[in-house]
Amino acid sequence: MANITDVAKKAGVSIATVSRVINGNTNVRENTKQTVLKAISDLNFTPNINAQGLQKKITKTIGLIFPDASSYYFAEIIRGISSRLRKEGYHIIVASSHDEEDEVNTLISLLKSGRVDGMILMMPSIQNVNVFKDSLVHTPVVYLSTGINTSQSTTVVLDNYQAAKDITEHLIWHGHKRIAFIHGAPRNFDSMERYNGYVDTMKNHNFEVSKTLESHGNFTEASGFKSAMELLNQKVRPTAIFAANDAMAIGTIEAAKRLSLKIPDNIAVVGFDDISTAQYIDPALTTVKVPVYKVGQIVGRSLFNQLTDGKKNIIEEKIVIPLKVLIRKSCGCSYEDDKFL
Amino acid sequence: MANITDVAKKAGVSIATVSRVINGNTNVRENTKQTVLKAISDLNFTPNINAQGLQKKITKTIGLIFPDASSYYFAEIIRGISSRLRKEGYHIIVASSHDEEDEVNTLISLLKSGRVDGMILMMPSIQNVNVFKDSLVHTPVVYLSTGINTSQSTTVVLDNYQAAKDITEHLIWHGHKRIAFIHGAPRNFDSMERYNGYVDTMKNHNFEVSKTLESHGNFTEASGFKSAMELLNQKVRPTAIFAANDAMAIGTIEAAKRLSLKIPDNIAVVGFDDISTAQYIDPALTTVKVPVYKVGQIVGRSLFNQLTDGKKNIIEEKIVIPLKVLIRKSCGCSYEDDKFL
DNA sequence: TATTCGAATGTAAACGTTTTCAAAAATATA
DNA sequence: TATATTTTTGAAAACGTTTACATTCGAATA
Known part of the structure; x- marks a missing residue:
């Protein structure tokens, strides 16, 4: 060569x-x-990229750490990030892992060995974030869906809180008072914010907020099914269920069917994400659309800005992505969604 | 530092x-x-990884090119590959792109700039494969779900053909004679193999094989819906539909519901992949399970073998992953799937 | 034509490793 | 103890670039 x-x-x-x-x-x-x-x-x-990197001290590579749970939209996120960063000549190294310590190690090694110029961290489970912060003070990094408050770096978050308020308000508009909430994975930032939006809205209306109206899942359909079963088997049932994501909402719908409850007449169901199945399930799921590809692009652009500005004058920045409620039928609306024809 | x-x-x-x-x-x-x-x-x-790479001429990094269409199982594949390769100290650079030329360019540049030691190519659309072959003669590479016949490299493929035969036989066992097939994306290798399995089985039984029993989609739910509509609106309807993947099978189910056809009584439906929705849809979808994570591990191991053996004595190898039919209800079986309780 | 100056080009050092080869040190042998 | 052998160590070259600095070139000016 x-x-x-x-x-x-x-x-x-x-x-x-x-x-x-x-x-x-x-x-x-x-x-x-x-x-x-x-x-x-x-x-x-x-x-030769190594010779260049050795000299210039940059590698035109960024690292992307992603958690287990996010798998369903991961490909889209990557595509968004990559579409934005590719044109600047950057490549993406991905690292996923099943346990947190492993993740930390990967991250540190990526950074210290000079393999990447910057990082994107999808760490929705708040826990370990402080371990990272120290290693990252001098590295361009953007946090995605993390509750972390960092000086020296950028955070991109969904406007979970507002969207959760909106969708809860919508259920209330339909006349619901006993609205239940199914949590996602423990300590998950998105799930917690959605919960906050739900709770605050309920309180604003002086509606009951209680443990009997809450159940804990882990974002999977199966966990949604199980959580919904618990909620629906109580003597006094909720009249609506707000699941922290679509997969669990779909599990909820399944559960309702098992119990021969009509949706939305006996029980209304709403979710969050707008995964592709949401519009095909019967009834079509009312949910909040998360524009995953776009989020990827935003994250990519944001990291690129840091990369070019240089680490000295990185501005602490919090980018909030607005979210829109998608009305379908599972909430009780009769709007006919003509998705195909 | x-x-x-x-x-x-x-x-x-x-x-x-x-x-x-x-x-x-x-x-x-x-x-x-x-x-x-x-x-x-x-x-x-x-x-410093660049200095090491410059000297040793290896980077402990492998490239992974993935196509648009595969998004749904992409995270799992990565996880599988990564779990196998991580322990050997390898990292993964991913590249996705919307158009083929872009992909080719990415690949070539990754290779030539010395950024990666080997590559994994998911290129289910056969077309451009020859463009690559030349660039790759001296690089460890494993092809995934590609129809390519390469000397000097390894191919990992699903046993699409056999599984398609199996599931077609199952429909025939239910008494179906007019079985239709919905193709996936044009030139897609997996789809073509599945079609071959279907056709050969039909021929073995001397059942009709004709254009009126075929329709062309692109692996999305929407395309499955549309294709199914075409098939079901004919004067003489098929009694069963075999969609080349689950997403299209789900679109098919949706279409049948629109036409007020009962599944499986009026029309049986089967798919391929076993995506998570397959078991939740009503009726639960009979399909073929593709063990995505495991496939990732196999691919990872295979590439690692090449990496360590050195390019001189790479053995041409074709690894075929056996697939199992998953009987649920959409085929007409009454087996009660107790997935949750 | 001689002089000056800016632009274009070249030389050589530097980036941080690995590795060959030679030297030194430790150990074994007589 | 002297010598041969093996093991451990070090010096320096090499990997393929970029870049500071020096040099040369060409054009513009006097």
């Missing part, structure tokens, strides 16, 4: 000149530039 | 010795080894 010296020889110039044209330096005569470009193309030369 | 020279100074040895310790070279006296180790830990030193 050709290296810069081969190119220099072929073009009859020094390697410095070759380097200059590679890096778009203006101080090269048009004439020689063309000669070099020709040599590069003739020899099918690509600069 | 400390470098190898700092460590050497602190330990009172030469950088060569430090390097030996780092790389587990045996020819270091236990005594000095401990001193060096102490210095490394005191200074919190991690070898």
Whole structure:
């Protein structure tokens, strides 16, 4: 494989000149530039990334740590991030893992070995965040859906709170007073915020908020099914259930069917995310749309800004993504969704 | 950040010795080894990956190119690959893109710039595969779900053909003769193999195989809905539909409901993949289980083998993953699936 | 034509490792 | 104890770039 010296020889110039044209330096005569470009193309030369990284101390690579639970929208997120960062020449290293310690280690090693220029952290489970903060003070990083308050870095969060309020208000508008909430995974930031939106809205209306109206799942359909069963088997049933995500809402619908309850007449159900199944399930699920691809792009752009601004003047920034409620039928609306025809 | 020279100074040895310790070279006296180790830990030193890569010509990184369509199981695949490769110290660079040319470019640049030691290619759409082959002769690579026949490399494929035969046979066992097939994305290898299994089985039984029993989708629920509508609106309807994946099968179920057809009585439906929704949809979907995580691990192991064996003696190898039919209700079986309770 | 000055180019050092080869130290052998 | 052998260590080159600095070139000015 050709290296810069081969190119220099072929073009009859020094390697410095070759380097200059590679890096778009203006101080090269048009004439020689063309000669070099020709040599590069003739020899099918690509600069060695390790040598470049060694010199420039950048790798044009960013790290992305993602948690187990997020799998369903992960590909979309990546695509969003990648679409934004690709055009700047960045690549993405991903790391997933089943246990937190492993994640921490991966992160640290990625950082310390100089493998990445920046990081995107999807760590919805707040717990370990402080372990990271120390390692990250001098690294461009954006946190996604994390409750962390960081100086020196950017956080991108969904407007879970407002959207949860909106969708709860909608249920109340339908006349519901006994509205139950199914939590997602323990300590999950998104789930907690959605819960806060729900609770505050209930309180604003002086409606009951109690443990009997809450149940704890872990974002899976199965857990939603189980949680819903608990809620629905009480002597006094809720008339509506707000699940912290769509998968659990779908589990809830399944549970209601098992108990021969009509949706939305006997029990209304709403979710969060707008996964693709939401519109196909019967009845179509009223939920909150999370624009995953777009979130990815925003995260990508935000990281790129930090990368180019340099670590010295990173601005603490919190980007809040607004969310919209998607009215379908499971809440009681009769709006006919003509999705296909 | 400390470098190898700092460590050497602190330990009172030469950088060569430090390097030996780092790389587990045996020819270091236990005594000095401990001193060096102490210095490394005191200074919190991690070898610079670019310098290592420049010298050793390996990066401990592998590239993973994935197509748009595969998004739903992508996170699981990554997790599988990563779980296998992580323990060998490898990282994963991912690249997705919306158009094929972009993919090719990414691939080539990843390879040529020395950023990756090997590649995993998920390129279910056969088309462009030959473009790659040339660039890849000297690179460890494993193809996933690709129809390509390569010397010098490994291919991991699902046993689509056999599983499609099995599930078609099952429909026939239920008494169906007019069985329709909904294709996935054009030129998609998995879809084509599934079709072949279907067609051969039909022919074996001397059942009709014709264009009126085929429709073309693109793996999405919406396309399944549309394709099913076409099939079901014919004067003579099929009595069963085999969709090339679950998403389209779910679209098919939706379509049948729209037309007030009972499943499985008026029309049986089967899919492929076993996505999580398959068991929740009503009726629960009979399908073929694709063990995605396991596939990821197999792919990871296979690439690792190539990586360690060195490129000289790579064995052409084709790994076929056996698949099992999952009987639920949409085929007409009355087996009661007690998934939760 | 000689002089000055800016632009274009080249030389060589630097980035942080690994590794070859030689030297030194430790150990075994006589 | 002297010598041969093996093990451990160090010096220096190499990997392929970028870049500070020095040099050369060409054009513009006098």
